[in-house]
Amino acid sequence: MTPTYTISVDTGGTFTDLVLADQDEVIGLFKSSTTPDDLFVGITGAIEKAAAHVGLPIADLLAATKVFVYSTTRSTNAILTGNVAKTAFVTTRGNRDILLYREGGKDQPHNLALPFKTPYVPRRLCFEITERVLADGSVAVELDEAAARATLERIGELEVEAIGVCLLWSILNPEHELRIGELIEEILPGVEYSLSHQVNRIVREYRRASSTVIDASIKPLMRDHLNDLESRLRGLGFNGDPLMVTHVSGGVMRTEQMCERPIQTVDSGPALAPVAGVVYAEAEPDAKAPDVLVVDTGGTSFDVSIANEGRILYTREKWLGPKWYGHMTGLPAVDTQSLGAGGGSIARVDAGGLLHVGPESAGADPGPVAYGKGGTEPTVTDAALVLGYIDPDNFLGGAMKLDLEAARSAMLEKVGEPLGLSAEGAAEAILRVASESMRGFITDMTVAQGRDPRQCVMIAGGGAAGLNIVRIARDLGVRQIIIPRLAAGLSATGGQFSDISATFSIGQYASSAAFDFDKVNATVGELKTALTSFLDAVDQPGEREMRFVCEARYDQQIWEIDVDLGEGREFHGPEDLAWLQERFDAAHLNLFAVNQPGFPIEIVTWRGEGRIIRPKPALTTAGADDDDAGAAADVDVTTRTGWFGGEPMDTAVHRVEDMSALTRIEGPAIIEEPTTTIVLDPGSVAQVRPTHYLVEIAGADEAAIAAGTVGAEA
């Protein structure tokens, strides 16, 4: 029988990762360099490697592929580099500067050397329309159509390619926005546009406006890119279902649906990591915890996300670029937070003698000192090399030779001498400080989400994850870490396990003090209708489900929290309301350690997610993308000196292409996988599984330094 394949591709900044699966299991990870000028070249490079692995011509592999899942940084990169459509912003009179003022706030109170971010749409392309809807949906000022026409004609003269329209309170009464949409089609045919109540129907004008202009600005290019990719894939022989594109909620959508909501692709890659993380956590019988903490470490960023009871946690404050200094997408999205830290983070000692690691990064070019490409500042990778964690002759599977001596002397000069430490001492200090900032970052995030790291099993992905994850986990009080064999392709692996899904929001106010049952049921009904029509448009098989959440707060609180409403309960009387109140009170207690049971609550937004559960493969048993990956090889154990806690130790090095299951490796040890290296500190033990390593840490409890480490306490 010819296998039926599923291909998932994640085009990252450096590598394009491809994970191939057949109808039964994941076959392997295949990496190719990303080709920014034409992403298709890198993608076909990865497909060729996969095809070679299964012994098929590329056309035959594609012909036997039913599902192709695509995750891209195309939109994110376009936004970050400003290569988007020339976009205009149209809003209610008096509010031209919504995108400029944003929501205020900054950090570092005494640092005024930070520039105020220019708005996403330049002010000269922001226009006001005479109209006004009030907070109850009533019209205070009628739409001035003649003036609106004149404004649109002016926009046309400016050769604008896309328009984002966000009017105040369009979430309650969209008539004016809809009419402007009609006028755009009439006056400026061919100009792409987005209406805020359709892109992101939430209260808070900045977030909604930001979603809308970002969406409009990438519509032309994403439509071209996705259609081009699909047609070129079909040209190469792909004959399966419509291309599936991943979105920020960790699911996928068909190309034609995504072309209408391209903002959903922005920063979607990291959202797949927790999808994979949940699968690995479920696959490991000896690691059961209510929460899964997923970390994905690359050369320049450290991404963290959390799942609770198999459900990935969301945020409504997703920033492109740093918080306060970037743009908020405003969409509910998987809460993946990114710390600018990784192998390239630079270490320096300040005038007061304090060691800092990052946020400056040597990146990939010039990169760490050891790369020998001109880097002069010691980095985390250099530290790992000096400590013996990385083999200078076998970095990236031997693809690059590292200059240990250069790393050592930089380490000594820049960090060791100022602090009175040896090269190894300095390297240890750098890893400690880097690990500490990662630990602090994870702590902030778990605290904000009301989770306790000690109740988590950690999934560590990314090429650089294994260098210090054991020490980070130990300081957090995490007892078990799962490190996938395919750690270097966590997002692409997640693509194999993602469902077809969409999330819709409606900003409809309700108060428990005067609960409008009909309006609430109508709102939930409206969400059900929208989800049903999304699901009906998809003809793939699979179980279908809907889940609902409301975003609620105590009367006159400002910030809402999510309350799970299950499959969409209707509200008919006091019992239903009491049920909602209890769920809210409990969620508030869990997050903030206090609550006011029975105090009136306000619901601001209702959210629904529709999902078609795709058939999933089993996790892989094989290795990675080099040609002999599938072949059995002996476990190759050597010894070198690794430094732990300032002491040199004989450290077993396990170079693994294929290792029989149930092998146990005790730290200190180093496991060299083709695409990642795992450092086992003394006191940690790795159980080798066919698909991953389960690392268990002795004494994690005692080491859990609780300042900020521990989640919500009562």
Place this chain on the structure above:
Amino acid sequence: MTTTKTLDSVQLAVLESRFDAIARSMLNTLLRSARTGVLAVAHDFSCAVLTKDGDLLAWAESIPIHVLHGPKEMVQTMKRFHPDLKRGDAFLHNSGYHGCSHTADWTMLIPIIDDDGEHHFTVLAKAHQGDCGNSVPTTYMWQARDVYEEGGLIFPAVKVQSNYEDNQDIIRMCQMRIRAPDHWWGDYLALMGSARIGERRTLDLMQEVGADTLLAYSRQWLQMSDELMEERLRQIPKGKATATTIHDPLPLDAMTEAGYGDGIPIKVTVETFPEEGRMVVDLRENPDNLPSGINLSEACAKSSALIGVFLGIGKGVPSNGGSLSRVDVLIREGCCVGSPVHPYSCSASTTNLQDRVANATLEALAEIADGWGMGQFGYGQAAGGSVISGTDPRTGKPFVNQLYLAASGGPGTPFHTDGWLNAYTVGGCGMLYKDSIEIDEQIHPIRVVAEKRIIDSEGPGRSIGASAAFTEFGPVGCSMEVVNGGDGSVVPARGARGGGEGTQMQMWRRKVDGTLEEIPTFHRITLADGETLVGVSCSGGGYGPPTERELDAVAKDVLERVITPERAKAVYGVAVDLDGVIDHDATAALRAA
């Protein structure tokens, strides 16, 4: 307990991060669970971990005016009034006469006591209240002749919890004297929750690494900050400069009678001692306490000078008990910017005069040498920061809150960065969040008609002061009281080192027929249904001569519609069109002229 233990640089870095994480988790709890907009939106609260003596150790993203000076005095007050501290105690402190900033800044102090009953640290959570029981519905009561007219409840380190249990007598007293008591109760819980989380985390950390390690950390951390500060102050040339400024006249008979009908003159003298790595800021040559709530508390007097210093010396020096000790702020008892004598009121202590002191400090510092200090921040409280109150016709319930719509701009800096838009005031340093118009309209019976940046309102300079904001709002379906205490309508934010000054604050009442009536920026008015308050905030002062501004920056200003081509030509000497295209020949001629 003393310790001779010495920690290495890495241990210090690790513990710094952990203390900072404690402060951040406290802030997060307050932000997300607080009730009043002034807290939950505007972030007008602070959390800190202090040594047992009250030296500032970690304060994360707190508001400088809340914490730079005062925590130590508050801790001392707590220890003086309650020598026998026990675990489970919590103390409420809002007395401007005992170290707090002003009556509206409710502060919860919790001593960190180990299992042997020894006091090691103190955590502090401080939050500006939506209402504090003043006789007028505002928390900045410049009208108050004295503390009795001010009327707010004052708690000089009053024990509100023993053994983790509330003193219900105090709760009931508050419920009788504070507007919207349900919301007050929610904020009280948030404040207590935040402080208790800080306590728990500090105790856990102490148990983990040992009290002696933490004590060694705090000693060395303060020492290290002191050294960093010393090094920075050694870089500033030796000099002495005095800056004078005038706070707007207050529409109060008592002030006119006291001789301040033309405004309140403020004088700040800064002297640098690079050879010692020290600095002195002298606030003593200023008027005596005034018959207005505008007097500064001692905490605000010293904090405002310190804010000016820390902003003006550039980033990278942690502001804590160690570095603060290198700046001597000289004050005088009974002075309006010194130590207030009871019963003079310091209700509006965190705004008005404190803005003048901090800005004058920046200006004096800039006069000493190029590269230091900066232009002045625009003044508060602009119309976007009005305190509104009334009865919501949709629910029949009373409401009172401070709005945080776009406000005054920040100054141009010596670091080649332009002013931070919507900096609010020098005390806020841009840290405050801004309201969502839709959320404001959802929770209050108001309509926000406009919130916009004003073109050509920037403070010109090599680095420009951020533009002023235009805001307009009014009640919907009811009348509404509005209270403001806006400075800067007469003397605006000045520029530094050749930079130009910002624009003045202005306010109008727009009547139902659309006509505008200018009103004083210090007012308590009632807007009828259909009327609006129209306001123009201050912009920030510029830094350096505008004719030295980079050409590309001027072109971008025109492109972003910060300024018009006409102003580019007249003020910056740059010939540039609306598309940002520079005529280089014409520009060279303009700048040569």
